[in-house]
Each structure stands twice: as C-alpha cells, then as structure tokens.
Amino acid sequence: MPFAEKKLIERIRRLAPEGRSLVKGIGDDCAVLRVPPGHDLLVTTDFTIEKVHFRRDWHPPEWVGRRCLTRGLSDIAAMGGEPRAAFLSLAVAGDVPQKWVNRFLKGLLTLAQEFKVPLAGGDTAQSITGIQADIVVVGSVPRGKAILRSGAKPGEGIYVTGELGGSAANLARLAKSKRESQRRSQREFQPGSQRAGGKVSLPEPRVAVGQILLRRGLASAMIDLSDGLSTDLGHICQESGVGAEIEADAIPRAWLGTEKNKVALDLALHGGDDYELLFTSPLSVPPKIAGVRVTRIGRTLRSSGMRSGVTLIGIDIDGKRQSLKAAGWEHFKGNS
C-alpha cells in the first residue's frame, strides 16, 4: 500500500509516547512545552535523507528511524542535557510502501519510549522522490550549565565513552555483502539476503553519561561523535582555541562482531555514526560512568598559532608523531 499522509498523522498521534514536559502535543498550531524553572533550553535539528544518510536497499527501516532520533538525542547528551520532546518532519514519495513508513516509525518511537521522550509534533508532506526526514529534539539544562564545545583549556585530558569505529565497520561489511549478493543475484535468486541489514546496530545515545558529567562538573568541553573522531575533535579545538594530541594505542576500538578482531584504526579515527561522547576534563575521570566505559585518549595543548588551534597531532602505531587530518564521515559519497 502506498504512503498516505493522513493515516501517518493519525498513526503518529496514536503511538506517540506522552511526556511530563508536554502541555499540548500534536493537533494545534504549535506544541506547548513546560520546562522546569531555572533551566535553559536546548534545540537541535538533524536531517535524514535517503541516498545521502541511508539506502533503502541496505538499511532496515527500523534502523533508519532509530538513527534519525539517535542523532538528536546524542546532541542533547553532548550538552549534558535532558531530552524533553521530539518533533518529526517527514516527506515521503507516493511510491514508498506504507509498511516501510510504519517500520521506520516503529524504530523511532521505540527509542523515544526508551528515553521517555514524547513525539510532540512535526510536519508531513508528499515528497517528489524518496524519503526526507528532519528530527528536532528540545531538551533542557540547569541555567548556564550547558557543556559547550568552547570550554577546553590547554593541558586537560581528552576522553571518549564506549568504543569507536563499530558503525563504520558494520557499514563497510554491509556494503561488501550487498555488492556480493548483487553479483550473485545476476546468476541466482538469494532469499534472505536482505536480512544482512538487520545486523547494523547503533550505540545508545549517551544521555545518562552526559548528565552525570554535567552534575559532577567533570567536562570542560564536549561534543558527540557523529562525523568521526578526527572531525569532531577538530571542532572542539577550533571552538576552544586549543591543540590536541591523541595516542593511537589508547583509542578504544570496537570489536568486529563475534570475531576476535578489533576494527581498523582508520575506522576508529574517521568513521561516523558512533554517537559516543568526546570530552575534555581538567580532573580525574572514573573509568566507568553510568555503566559505560570512559577512556583517556590524549590531552589538549596550547594552540600552535599558525592554524588557530585546529592542528591535531596523532602518534601512530609505529610510535611516530604525525599530523592527523580531519577526514570525517562522507556517508555514501565514496560507497554508492
């Protein structure tokens, strides 16, 4: 059955979880939210566009929906904030099956429920081709306490949560299997080959870790790893006016599924979609926060002047020092 806009709005209205911050949700000109007194507001928006951020023939719709909201929740986590409400704008072409949209919503709303975030509104439209989604998440932090990218000073520790490179490794493996199955399908029909997509997983947005870092005053600057460590550490350096030095051996690399290998260093340095937190701290940080591993991977330096603080120095596996260039996530630009 093709996508029907009215049905979609009814479905969202029926399924959307309620939340304590929501005075009025879907069904008026605006949503009305109530944030506790003495709090600042956080707002973040993120596009999810077919053939740019996902491929319908590679990714299960639940994964696309979950990733869509993960991006927003992860941005709130990176400020040390509490998510309060989400808004979904969704444009879908007439030839997209209703089932795809239902499964996309299921993925998104399952995560919303896990974090008790109400889907409070948004917009729907018929698109000319494919699927375009824009997620907005509104959150809050105690007044003046938001952890910005700009608070790092020279001589602080650089930390990451969890393990890096897992999403990029999964995507690379998925791309390989899809290409192989495409070659095979020219010779024979392969039922079940679509299921390879089911293995693509995503880390939980680190909302609890972010809030604990804020409450304990542990992080001087923070960002979430959506574009890759090299790019996102560059943003902290740029906004804080510091340099950085990270040790290759210290970077916590994700395990490759059930295999006994870890992902390649390149994927941990430059792979995207990790949604771990990267932060700086002048204090000693415990190795586990809210059940999540926290690893010190380097330290901030005085800005090297010439390139106004964006220079990164990497110590590679051979023990040599080298400049680490930002080589962030380019989605499907190199893969499609």
Added chain:
Amino acid sequence: MPFAEKKLIERIRRLAPEGRSLVKGIGDDCAVLRVPPGHDLLVTTDFTIEKVHFRRDWHPPEWVGRRCLTRGLSDIAAMGGEPRAAFLSLAVAGDVPQKWVNRFLKGLLTLAQEFKVPLAGGDTAQSITGIQADIVVVGSVPRGKAILRSGAKPGEGIYVTGELGGSAANLARLAKSKRESQRRSQREFQPGSQRAGGKVSLPEPRVAVGQILLRRGLASAMIDLSDGLSTDLGHICQESGVGAEIEADAIPRAWLGTEKNKVALDLALHGGDDYELLFTSPLSVPPKIAGVRVTRIGRTLRSSGMRSGVTLIGIDIDGKRQSLKAAGWEHFKGNS
C-alpha cells in the same frame, strides 16, 4: 556557481540576526535559549518542498524564503506567542545555483530581522533532487495562557484579521501568465516574463495581533489561515466540539491588485497561504487591532451531533444556507 554546503553554513552564521533569548547559537551540538521565567515554550515545524509548496520557475527565491519563515511565525502568532528563535534545515541538490540559495536566505533573513528572531541553528545537506527546507520556530507565552484550537464554546463570535484569498488569486494569475508565456515562448523569446513572479506577495505574520488578543483575553480559540478558511475553521470546530455558521457577505475579500475588483468568494473560502488569524470570542472585539482590520464573519453553534462538531454552515450569496465543505489548499496538485 553550484551550491556549496560549507559556504552556506558560513553565510548563515554571518548573516543571522542575534536575539536576546539566545545564549549560544550556530556552532555547537545544540542551540541554547533562555526564555523568561513563568513562560511556556511553543515549538512549530513546517516543510517547504520544491514542486509541492513552490516552483522554482514561478516563484522568486526571496518569496520562497520569506514564505518558509512566515509559516513558522504565523503558527506562533496563532497561539498568542512571541517568537524567540528560528532553525533552518536546508537540503539542496548540487545543480541548484548558489545565487538561488543566497536569494532564498535573503528573503528568509529579511523577515527574521523584521521580527528580531535570531536564526539559531539548523542543518544543511546535499539533496538528491531539488530543494527541501524545514523551518522550526520556538516561541513563548505566559504559563498556561497559550490560545489553543480547542477553547471555543457555542454562541461565540468568529473573527478573521485582514483580507482573505489574496495569495490564491495571485497564484492563479501567476499560473495563467506563466502558461501564456510558455505558449508564446514556443513562437518568440520573451525577456522579462520571469518577473511576473515578483508580484506574488505575502501578508505579514500577525504576531502583534495574536499577542494583544492573548493579553486582553479576547480569543477563546485561534488558528492561522494557512490551508484556507473552510479547512482551518473545520479544525477549530473539530478540536472544540462546536459547529459554525459563517456569512458569505461578511468575509473580507482581498482586492485584486490595482483593479477595482475583489477576489472570488471561492478563493476567500478555500485559498491557502493567507496567514491571517481566525479566532473565536465571547466578547466584543474592536474592528482594528495593531493596525490590522478585524472582521466578525459568523458565530459558533452547538455541535450538530452526527458529525461530531465539524459541520460548517455557509450562507451563500443568494441568501440560501448550505453546508460548507472543507476544500483546503492542495498546493500544485490542481495547478501543475
């Protein structure tokens, strides 16, 4: 020159007006806003999609940008709220000229400046085809005071601001002239025929009127006219559980440019993009608020039961009573 994503972000960052509610704007994981104590938050999102909401060969880019933000500000106005910040997510295909994007931004930011609303963030992406924009506007109202669609009671007056049908009439005229010039251009080259698009205008979002209605407690329910009077009055009836009766002769119809005619009744009843306010009131409402004409066009009734309050009754020009069906704005579905 084709669209360049990085340049766009820099351009927005440079041009975006600052606002008193903005603690941290573009350049972090989230924007940080500070709303006065004792206020509720308002959030609205609206898509603007090429070939659905506008046509690049019909509408000047400044108009598209202005309309994009007008939709959001008008939603805030319809709650009696004050706009605090806007967020733009913009996906643009590689073949869209940079100049188009610059002129689109100019239209949007000119309106933002008029209303002192900072552009506080958003997202940019490469789109596969055409232009997709999603505008988010965050506003505030004194706690518990937002004017909802659901507050109307039977026996109240129904009012509109300004004049109706002007945007639909302009669009119809534009469509006619474009079709004629297309026919002519098959015979001869017509320089300047593109300029017809420049005549398409939009009303100001009625933010000041909405705030005065809220302060004086004049409106029991309110909505903005984006989809057309018949559709939007239907929403108030549905959410409030009332019926409505409007008088055709009382509906303030827009003038047709410099001509001495008014737009057809059908356009005033069903045309979209008016961005006037439609509200109900148990009190006597002055004929002018914040310099804008306010007209009583009918009254609310007890819901007629059978169709749970969505029945509309129109008295047509011949003096007969007839049921008025919602026949809202279908954008280009009937025009392209």
